[in-house]
Amino acid sequence: xxxxxxxxxxxxxxxxxxxxxxxxxxxxxxxxxxxxxxxxxxxxxxxxxxxxxxxxxxxxxxxxxxxxxxxxxxxxxxxxxxxxxxxxxxxxxxxxxxxxxxxxxxxxxxxxxxxxxxxxxxxxxxxxxxxxxxxxxxxxxxxxxxxxxxxxxxxxxxxxxxxxxxxxxxxxxxxxxxxxxxxxxxxxxxxxxxxxxxxxxxxxxxxxxxxxxxxxxxxxxxxxxxxxxxxxxxxxxxxxxxxxxx
Numbered sequence: 001x002x003x004x005x006x007x008x009x010x011x012x013x014x015x016x017x018x019x020x021x022x023x024x025x026x027x028x029x030x031x032x033x034x035x036x037x038x039x040x041x042x043x044x045x046x047x048x049x050x051x052x053x054x055x056x057x058x059x060x061x062x063x064x065x066x067x068x069x070x071x072x073x074x075x076x077x078x079x080x081x082x083x084x085x086x087x088x089x090x091x092x093x094x095x096x097x098x099x100x101x102x103x104x105x106x107x108x109x110x111x112x113x114x115x116x117x118x119x120x121x122x123x124x125x126x127x128x129x130x131x132x133x134x135x136x137x138x139x140x141x142x143x144x145x146x147x148x149x150x151x152x153x154x155x156x157x158x159x160x161x162x163x164x165x166x167x168x169x170x171x172x173x174x175x176x177x178x179x180x181x182x183x184x185x186x187x188x189x190x191x192x193x194x195x196x197x198x199x200x201x202x203x204x205x206x207x208x209x210x211x212x213x214x215x216x217x218x219x220x221x222x223x224x225x226x227x228x229x230x231x232x233x234x235x236x237x238x239x240x241x242x243x244x245x246x
Contacts, residue, residue: 035068043068043082044065046082049098050098060106062132067128068157089122093123096184105182107216113136114179117176117194118161120142120168120183122146122184124153162175169242170242173196173197176198180204181194185239186211187208202221204217204219214234215233
């Protein structure tokens, strides 16, 4: 079966510039874009939690401290937004635990202008962190409902990655090579297609294991067919679905 990738860039030009009182309905969930002292203070506390857990990259911590995670939650659950936990976002997916987002992002060593492929857009929170670090992001999501929601929400927040709908286990060959690739779902093995789409000198961060737990693996591409692989800590991700995954 041939996968059709659907790129999308949403300008939001037909929407008002101020969105303090905007409500939108998605998955029968009401969201309100408000970021007051309460939420900003909660982010500062979250950053301190991540520091204590070992996150050291100040740029990553600053990004976590700026991106409003509660925007990705139904307002009913805003009290959960700045806890260091994963949380359901619909379609059998979750918004990742902040520590997990910071951990994977730190391993990427993002530099401004890096071309980054993100496998698994989800709600778009990880995408926003990458963009805040100055990356040029190509992000792909297989769940159409999540994709349709995210292509509206992120640009409205001021974040404009290159969106794609399709099988992320295949990567996006048309825009390769990438300086960095991040996979936000657990894979049974490292897909060869992603290794081929990584630039020499590039870094791939991917969870690998079974459907219950995975080890985060970093791969540095040191030559056309040469790689350095490091197996790190254990996490639990939702499974990566696709032709080259589960």
